[in-house]
Amino acid sequence: xxxxxxxxxxxxxxxxxxxxxxxxxxxxxxxxxxxxxxxxxxxxxxxxxxxxxxxxxxxxxxxxxxxxxxxxxxxxxxxxxxxxxxxxxxxxxxxxxxxxxxxxxxxxxxxxxxxxxxxxxxxxxxxxxxxxxxxxxxxxxxxxxxxxxxxxxxxxxxxxxxxxxxxxxxxxxxxxxxxxxxxxxxxxxxxxxxxxxxxxxxxxxxxxxxxxxxxxxxxxxxxxxxxxxxxxxxxxxxxxxxxxxxxxxxxxxxxxxxxxxxxxxxxxxxxxxxxxxxxxxxxxxxxxxxxxxxxxxxxxxxxxxxxxxxxxxxxxxxxxxxxxxxx
Amino acid sequence: xxxxxxxxxxxxxxxxxxxxxxxxxxxxxxxxxxxxxxxxxxxxxxxxxxxxxxxxxxxxxxxxxxxxxxxxxxxxxxxxxxxxxxxxxxxxxxxxxxxxxxxxxxxxxxxxxxxxxxxxxxxxxxxxxxxxxxxxxxxxxxxxxxxxxxxxxxxxxxxxxxxxxxxxxxxxxxxxxxxxxxxxxxxxxxxxxxxxxxxxxxxxxxxxxxxxxxxxxxxxxxxxxxxxxxxxxxxxxxxxxxxxxxxxxxxxxxxxxxxxxxxxxxxxxxxxxxxxxxxxxxxxxxxxxxxxxx
Amino acid sequence: xxxxxxxxxxxxxxxxxxxxxxxxxxxxxxxxxxxxxxxxxxxxxxxxxxxxxxxxxxxxxxxxxxxxxxxxxxxxxxxxxxxxxxxxxxxxxxxxxxxxxxxxxxxxxxxxxxxxxxxxxxxxxxxxxxxxxxxxxxxxxxxxxxxxxxxxxxxxxxxxxxxxxxxxxxxxxxxxxxxxxxxxxxxxxxxxxxxxxxxxxxxxxxxxxxxxxxxxxxxxxxxxxxxxxxxxxxxxxxxxxxxxxxxxxxxxxxxxxxxxxxxxxxxxx
Numbered sequence: 101x102x103x104x105x106x107x108x109x110x111x112x113x114x115x116x117x118x119x120x121x122x123x124x125x126x127x128x129x130x131x132x133x134x135x136x137x138x139x140x141x142x143x144x145x146x147x148x149x150x151x152x153x154x155x156x157x158x159x160x161x162x163x164x165x166x167x168x169x170x171x172x173x174x175x176x177x178x179x180x181x182x183x184x185x186x187x188x189x190x191x192x193x194x195x196x197x198x199x200x201x202x203x204x205x206x207x208x209x210x211x212x213x214x215x216x217x218x219x220x221x222x223x224x225x226x227x228x229x230x231x232x233x234x235x236x237x238x239x240x241x242x243x244x245x246x247x248x249x250x251x252x253x254x255x256x257x258x259x260x261x262x263x264x265x266x267x268x269x270x271x272x273x274x275x276x277x278x279x280x281x282x283x284x285x286x287x288x289x290x291x292x293x294x295x296x297x298x299x300x301x302x303x304x305x306x307x308x309x310x311x312x313x314x315x316x317x318x319x320x321x322x323x324x325x326x327x328x329x330x331x332x333x334x335x336x337x338x339x340x341x342x343x344x345x346x347x348x349x350x351x352x353x354x355x356x357x358x359x360x361x362x363x364x365x366x367x368x369x370x371x372x373x374x375x376x377x378x379x380x381x382x383x384x385x386x387x388x389x390x391x392x393x394x395x396x397x398x399x400x401x402x403x404x405x406x407x408x409x410x411x412x413x414x415x416x417x418x419x420x421x422x423x424x425x426x427x
Numbered sequence: 428x429x430x431x432x433x434x435x436x437x438x439x440x441x442x443x444x445x446x447x448x449x450x451x452x453x454x455x456x457x458x459x460x461x462x463x464x465x466x467x468x469x470x471x472x473x474x475x476x477x478x479x480x481x482x483x484x485x486x487x488x489x490x491x492x493x494x495x496x497x498x499x500x501x502x503x504x505x506x507x508x509x510x511x512x513x514x515x516x517x518x519x520x521x522x523x524x525x526x527x528x529x530x531x532x533x534x535x536x537x538x539x540x541x542x543x544x545x546x547x548x549x550x551x552x553x554x555x556x557x558x559x560x561x562x563x564x565x566x567x568x569x570x571x572x573x574x575x576x577x578x579x580x581x582x583x584x585x586x587x588x589x590x591x592x593x594x595x596x597x598x599x600x601x602x603x604x605x606x607x608x609x610x611x612x613x614x615x616x617x618x619x620x621x622x623x624x625x626x627x628x629x630x631x632x633x634x635x636x637x638x639x640x641x642x643x644x645x646x647x648x649x650x651x652x653x654x655x656x657x658x659x660x661x662x663x664x665x666x667x668x669x670x671x672x673x674x675x676x677x678x679x680x681x682x683x684x685x686x687x688x689x690x691x692x693x694x695x696x697x698x699x700x701x702x703x704x705x706x707x708x709x710x711x712x713x714x715x716x717x718x719x720x721x
Numbered sequence: 722x723x724x725x726x727x728x729x730x731x732x733x734x735x736x737x738x739x740x741x742x743x744x745x746x747x748x749x750x751x752x753x754x755x756x757x758x759x760x761x762x763x764x765x766x767x768x769x770x771x772x773x774x775x776x777x778x779x780x781x782x783x784x785x786x787x788x789x790x791x792x793x794x795x796x797x798x799x800x801x802x803x804x805x806x807x808x809x810x811x812x813x814x815x816x817x818x819x820x821x822x823x824x825x826x827x828x829x830x831x832x833x834x835x836x837x838x839x840x841x842x843x844x845x846x847x848x849x850x851x852x853x854x855x856x857x858x859x860x861x862x863x864x865x866x867x868x869x870x871x872x873x874x875x876x877x878x879x880x881x882x883x884x885x886x887x888x889x890x891x892x893x894x895x896x897x898x899x900x901x902x903x904x905x906x907x908x909x910x911x912x913x914x915x916x917x918x919x920x921x922x923x924x925x926x927x928x929x930x931x932x933x934x935x936x937x938x939x940x941x942x943x944x945x946x947x948x949x950x951x952x953x954x955x956x957x958x959x960x961x962x963x964x965x966x967x968x969x970x971x972x973x974x975x976x977x978x979x980x981x982x983x984x985x986x987x988x989x990x
Contacts, residue, residue, distance in 0.1 A: 329526070
């Protein structure tokens with residue numbers, strides 16, 4: 101219990117620090133571009149929107165700093181991240197909310213799939229070290245070392261343009277009407293399959309290699325020999341004794357990659373013109389859309405934090421030693 | 428102790444198939460008698476652990492058993508030739524007939540499973556008809572038997588001291604009432620006081636339950652005290668096999684004598700090693716266990 | 722003549738969660754040239770803490786450490802001179818030697834660092850040191866640690882310790898990682914060196930039998946306190962403290978085990 105309290109406090113502090121830095125950054129670079137934009141578009145923006153932008157970008161310098169800080173937190177809690185310049189002054193929170201599910205859905209599922217597939221495969225290959233299963237290692241490594249955009253383009257050229265199995269880009273067909281209909285979901289799955297496949301392929305190698313190497317290390321541990329001497333079935337030795345220990349180091353890398361789900365998929369979203377967070381960030385940067393950039397940074401930071409919390413919980417659940425040493 | 432055999436090993440050889448191949452065990456023939464403690468002495472790399480693993484068919488490639496047989500003379504009167512067992516029969520044989528105790532203070536216990544689960548999975552594998560409650564009760568009884576106590580069922584290995592972990596290993600090895608227990612350096616990593624307690628415990632349990640022990644260690648003085656017979660191994664061969672007393676007093680092989688000579692006697696005469704209390708000494712040699720007996 | 726004196730040394734470790742741990746409680750003893758003192762204790766008794774404090778890898782929480790009557794310096798050149806005088810031999814000869822360097826490099830370095838001999842005599846000194854530890858210089862000097870056996874590695878470590886011509890040697894379980902048949906060889910070497918150079922040796926061990934034979938005095942450490950000390954034979958053959966007696970009785974002793982059952986004469990080839 102103490103372990104969770106301690107970790108909880110740590111994460112609260114980190115979240116606070118991240119948000120506070122987000123508050124100070126624009127104040128240090130001065131809000132010139134934002135005020136210029138406001139000047140240029142006078143009359144087009146509602147007064148409340150201007151107010152929140154002034155708070156977010158430190159243009160409210162007439163108020164004392166603590167007042168600015170409190171106002172800022174007020175905005176955070178009401179979910180107001182300002183207005184996006186490049187998206188027709190739509191609320192930043194809405195713009196992000198529109199892109200987030202696509203990224204989290206597609207990349208999230210693909211990353212988790214890649215992890216489970218790669219780890220299971222690695223466990224199996226490690227368990228049968230020296231057997232023919234070892235050929236998977238160089239193949240998986242190949243896919244994870246080729247540049248991702250190249251693999252994406254080849255996949256499109258091959259599976260989409262030539263064979264016509266999958267659509268080449270976008271999250272759903274142009275004419276489709278978004279909604280929870282079977283037809284639309286099928287369309288989304290079809291559009292997502294190719295990018296998901298490339299992500300899984302690209303991430304597989306790392307998981308396979310990491311798990312295989314850990315398995316080989318763990319297989320030399322005495323407790324694995326003991327389990328075999330006890331006459332346990334090979335399956336149980338592999339799963340509850342070898343893999344159960346070998347997977348622990350994998351979890352930390354998994355947490356890191358979970359954090360990257362939100363921010364680190366720019367290339368995929370470009371190659372497949374997928375309407376996710378990465379593409380949004382690129383658009384916002386080219387358009388100098390500061391409110392959107394700032395909002396995206398905040399969301400990405402919080403996502404990394406959440407991923408780490410999940411990994412911590414998983415680690416504590418799987419490794420009794422963590423619970424003790426931290427307590 | 429009777430002279431009735433429990434395990435007969437004949438011409439057993441194990442080769443590590445690396446380049447160049449290493450003959451780890453060479454033509455070892457050996458009989459373990461029912462109810463005895465057989466000491467297997469030797470230095471690191473002499474093949475004593477490989478032999479033990481080989482009997483249990485626990486060797487991993489590149490180790491290959493190239494020749495020999497091991498026949499287990501079951502209490503039921505049936506002779507089991509371990510060579511003829513398939514993988515499933517071998518798994519059923521392990522632990523039920525011959526269990527093992529490893530250097531438990533190190534990492535013979537799975538760090539992420541609690542003690543109860545690790546004891547329990549012996550039963551769930553070998554006695555699938557047992558209910559969960561029966562398994563727990565049986566495991567708790569074993570922990571009581573070795574003096575760890577049933578309240579430790581839910582403890583994890585890292586929460587136990589080295590001595591406790593080794594007792595848990597012994598409890599585990601006793602689970603199926605095997606006729607043979609192979610102990611590989613079971614007390615090496617432990618403090619001498621804990622070592623003595625564990626040895627006493629093994630000896631009491633053996634009196635109570637009547638199993639045989641193959642005790643593997645480099646610690647010859649220890650073997651001399653606890654074993655009925657001792658086999659001395661060197662470079663994969665058994666160079667000498669005799670009763671503990673004969674090994675101590677009338678060692679035949681030069682290597683046995685050298686090994687005996689490696690251990691200074693604790694309370695024996697100072698003999699050739701003369702060191703004045705003023706800090707000067709005439710000779711740098713030391714009286715050893717073997718010499719002290721002369 | 723070198724004398725190292727520990728006076729009322731106490732060492733406290735702070736452990737997060739479980740408060741302070743008293744590793745050493747008011748320990749005093751003297752180590753002098755030409756004498757071997759054995760420090761006997763089980764794991765957790767504090768014997769390694771003493772080694773660390775003597776080599777100044779750790780600082781005592783309270784108490785004094787005096788080398789020839791002067792307090793041990795805390796830093797700088799003076800500390801280096803202290804370390805030149807008090808040398809350490811570690812338990813694991815593989816971990817204490819750098820796998821990338823040759824034997825020559827290992828022994829040369831302290832010679833050069835401490836300017837023990839003029840630069841042009843370094844090579845000859847390395848050879849001399851190897852001979853002192855009974856290693857054949859020609860075949861060992863250019864080897865790397867992994868090409869040597871455990872015993873040879875430990876001899877290299879001893880040669881390195883001797884390079885700066887120390888007055889005192891702290892040997893922390895110097896043979897417990899070695900194969901049994903070569904342990905006595907290394908211990909005999911230490912004993913010989915001790916006589917030849919009039920070294921003071923602190924032999925830290927858990928093994929009562931070698932402690933008895935290789936030291937003048939034995940000090941028994943238990944939970945950070947010295948429970949008994951005295952001449953080696955007295956401590957082992959006639960222990961006063963119950964803990965020492967328990968240790969003695971728990972240690973394997975075939976001599977006693979077989980005594981009374983007739984000890985026929987045995988000849989050695």
